Amino acid sequence: MSNEVIDTILNHRSIRKFKDVALTEKQIETIVSSAQMASTSSYIQAYTIIGVKNKETKARLAELAGNQSYVEKNGHFFVFCADLHRHEIAGQMEKVDVGPSLESTEKFMVAIVDTTLAAQNATLAAESMGLGICYIGGIRNEIEEVSNLLKLPEYVIPLFGLAVGHPDGDTEKKPRLPMANVYHEEVYEQDNAKFVEQLQNYNETISNYYNRRTGGKRTDRWTEQMANMLKTPRRMQINEFLKKKGFMRS
Amino acid sequence: MSNEVIDTILNHRSIRKFKDVALTEKQIETIVSSAQMASTSSYIQAYTIIGVKNKETKARLAELAGNQSYVEKNGHFFVFCADLHRHEIAGQMEKVDVGPSLESTEKFMVAIVDTTLAAQNATLAAESMGLGICYIGGIRNEIEEVSNLLKLPEYVIPLFGLAVGHPDGDTEKKPRLPMANVYHEEVYEQDNAKFVEQLQNYNETISNYYNRRTGGKRTDRWTEQMANMLKTPRRMQINEFLKKKGFMRS
Numbered sequence: 001m002s003n004e005v006i007d008t009i010l011n012h013r014s015i016r017k018f019k020d021v022a023l024t025e026k027q028i029e030t031i032v033s034s035a036q037m038a039s040t041s042s043y044i045q046a047y048t049i050i051g052v053k054n055k056e057t058k059a060r061l062a063e064l065a066g067n068q069s070y071v072e073k074n075g076h077f078f079v080f081c082a083d084l085h086r087h088e089i090a091g092q093m094e095k096v097d098v099g100p101s102l103e104s105t106e107k108f109m110v111a112i113v114d115t116t117l118a119a120q121n122a123t124l125a126a127e128s129m130g131l132g133i134c135y136i137g138g139i140r141n142e143i144e145e146v147s148n149l150l151k152l153p154e155y156v157i158p159l160f161g162l163a164v165g166h167p168d169g170d171t172e173k174k175p176r177l178p179m180a181n182v183y184h185e186e187v188y189e190q191d192n193a194k195f196v197e198q199l200q201n202y203n204e205t206i207s208n209y210y211n212r213r214t215g216g217k218r219t220d221r222w223t224e225q226m227a228n229m230l231k232t233p234r235r236m237q238i239n240e241f242l243k244k245k246g247f248m249r250s
Numbered sequence: 251m252s253n254e255v256i257d258t259i260l261n262h263r264s265i266r267k268f269k270d271v272a273l274t275e276k277q278i279e280t281i282v283s284s285a286q287m288a289s290t291s292s293y294i295q296a297y298t299i300i301g302v303k304n305k306e307t308k309a310r311l312a313e314l315a316g317n318q319s320y321v322e323k324n325g326h327f328f329v330f331c332a333d334l335h336r337h338e339i340a341g342q343m344e345k346v347d348v349g350p351s352l353e354s355t356e357k358f359m360v361a362i363v364d365t366t367l368a369a370q371n372a373t374l375a376a377e378s379m380g381l382g383i384c385y386i387g388g389i390r391n392e393i394e395e396v397s398n399l400l401k402l403p404e405y406v407i408p409l410f411g412l413a414v415g416h417p418d419g420d421t422e423k424k425p426r427l428p429m430a431n432v433y434h435e436e437v438y439e440q441d442n443a444k445f446v447e448q449l450q451n452y453n454e455t456i457s458n459y460y461n462r463r464t465g466g467k468r469t470d471r472w473t474e475q476m477a478n479m480l481k482t483p484r485r486m487q488i489n490e491f492l493k494k495k496g497f498m499r500s
Contacts, residue, residue: 001280004254005378009284009371030251032433034259036426038370039385042479043472045427051435081438086431087476089446094477105492106390106485109362113387113410116366120288121259124374128255135289137363140356151437160363176286177295181336183282185301187401188331196339222293226337227344229292235356239500242355248498250489 008128013173015132016070018165022053023076027129031078031164034125038117046107047115047159048083049122050150051076057149061161064145065138075131075165079139079146080119082111084155084246102155103249108242115159126164136161144241155246172213175205177222199223258378263423265382266320268415272303273326277379281328281414284375288367294337296357297365299372300329300400300408307399314395315388315411325381325415329389329396330369332361334405334496352405353499358492365409376414386411394491405496422463425455427472449473 023031032049040046052058053076061079062071071077084102091098101107123133139146139161146158176182181189181198189195203221210218220228242248273281282299290296302308303326311329312321321327334352341348351357373383389396389411396408426432431439431448439445453471460468492498 001276001379003378005258006280006284006375008255009375010287012287012289014289026251028433029429030256032429034256036429036432037260037262037423039262039264039373039383041385041387043424043475044479045432047432048438049433050438051433054436057436086427086445086449087480089449090473090476091480093446093449093473096477096481098477098480100483101480104483104486105489105498106483107480109390109409109488110387112359112362113366116363117370117385120367120370121374123289124371125256125259128253129251133289135291137291137360140359149437151440153438156438159359173287174293177336179279179282179286182286182295182297183278183299183301186304186307187399188298188300188403188406190401195336196343199336199339199343223340223343225293226340227346227348229294230337230341230348230351230357231346233350233354233356233500236354236500238359239355239498248355248489250483250486 008124012127013171014134015167015171016134017168018070018074018132018163019168020073021075021166023164028076030129031122031125035118035122038121040114041110044087044110044114046083046087046111047118048081048156050079050081052079060149061139061146064142065136065161066141068136068138070134070163071136071161074163078122078162078164079150080115080159080162081152081156082115082159084111085153088155103246105248105250108248112159119160119162122162131164132167134163136163140235140238143238157242157245157247175209178202258374262377263421264384265417265421266384267418268320268324268382268413269418270323271325271416273414278326280379281372281375285368285372288371290364291360294360294364296333296337296361297368298331298333298406300331302327302329310399311389311396311411314392315386316391318386318388320384320413321386321411324413328372328412328414329400330365330409330412331402331406332365332409334361335403338405353496355498355500358498362409369412372412381414382417384413386413390485390488393485393488407492407495407497425459428452
């Protein structure tokens with residue numbers, strides 16, 4: 001099955017090099033309106049999007065995100081924030097104590113989900129206009145500094161950035177896990193040997209993919225990549241930071 | 251600006267009544283492939299999608315989700331699970347201890363974000379084919395029972411359901427928060443009075459919207475709705491359940 005939406009979705013690749021062309025106000029508005037029309041849990045709309053144009057702020061964000069040049073050099077940089085501050089204000093306006101709810105793990109999850117649904121709409125709207133995107137989880141490296149830089153109040157945290165712009169060059173699509181490994185019917189796959197075999201087959205796919213792309217310089221397996229990434233726990237300060245901001249206290 | 255993707259995004263409304271027509275295998279496959287092409291943090295692909303067709307399982311899920319008929323009656327029911335089980339297996343295959351990483355709050359957030367990006371792609375693919383969708387956060391009402399029903403292993407939790415099917419009747423689009431309240435430039439809006447005024451204006455929009463839709467039976471403000479929803483903390487067992495499943499231990 002094919003249509004413009006499915007083609008846009010299936011054609012996705014992350015873009016890490018952008019031309020020096022700023023998004024127009026109209027493009028920004030279309031991206032934000034698209035984000036806002038995503039589904040939202042009980043109408044809570046638990047996010048705020050900060051658009052960053054200031055060169056110094058962008059340079060500082062790039063530095064905090066681990067020196068990723070495309071955080072600084074792009075058409076526009078959005079920071080998607082999980083946000084329950086608005087709901088604290090709503091509680092004050094209605095004279096209702098909403099604190100214990102806002103501080104629950106459930107509402108933290110709701111805020112992350114709402115924010116991410118909105119972001120993926122933003123992404124597809126941007127890609128449909130011929131723009132490229134890259135999500136920037138790296139802003140959580142120094143989550144507290146990023147939060148201070150953007151002057152986020154209590155009950156608001158920066159979840160990820162989204163660099164958007166006119167692609168400078170193309171990149172290749174990366175093959176995903178075998179569908180049978182990701183999509184199970186009725187219950188979670190109970191056959192562990194089958195599960196492992198699927199990952200081994202995927203390892204071969206990925207190893208060949210890197211081999212081909214790098215002319216033999218890289219041949220890493222997917223499980224190898226994952227094990228390398230996961231052997232050292234990272235961003236361990238986040239739990240404490242979240243609690244400080246009012247989240248996930250119970 | 252307008253194209254098929256943006257039109258699909260802006261035309262979204264949740265569908266809670268479906269015709270009794272099952273999705274075809276091809277439709278399911280297109281939806282899952284679309285989900286899989288979403289961006290993923292460091293290639294981690296931290297989700298599994300369970301497709302439920304069995305009538306008894308669907309009836310039980312509907313019951314657990316608070317008797318929502320559309321969990322039982324739809325064209326297909328997907329359960330999106332945040333999943334780091336695959337990465338535990340990867341660690342075993344590579345003889346690397348990945349436990350401390352998997353148990354971090356950071357990786358819990360990564361898994362929720364990855365799962366949700368995939369789900370929103372699934373949603374838009376479905377909507378582009380003329381299908382309707384409704385996200386079901388209600389499966390977290392009894393998260394442990396849902397998890398057991400779907401036989402989810404350690405490091406896997408059911409995040410939300412997605413009911414998909416052929417819409418039976420149309421519903422109206424719900425107006426979102428004013429863009430200026432959601433999209434800020436450079437830093438978070440520092441003018442509290444302005445922020446409150448935006449919410450008051452939105453309250454009027456929403457009150458009029460309900461008034462018009464219900465012929466005067468409902469006129470609630472958005473802040474009123476939020477305060478009512480948030481006055482009682484819900485799903486407070488989730489924090490403990492997450493830890494039991496291996497998540498968010500540090």
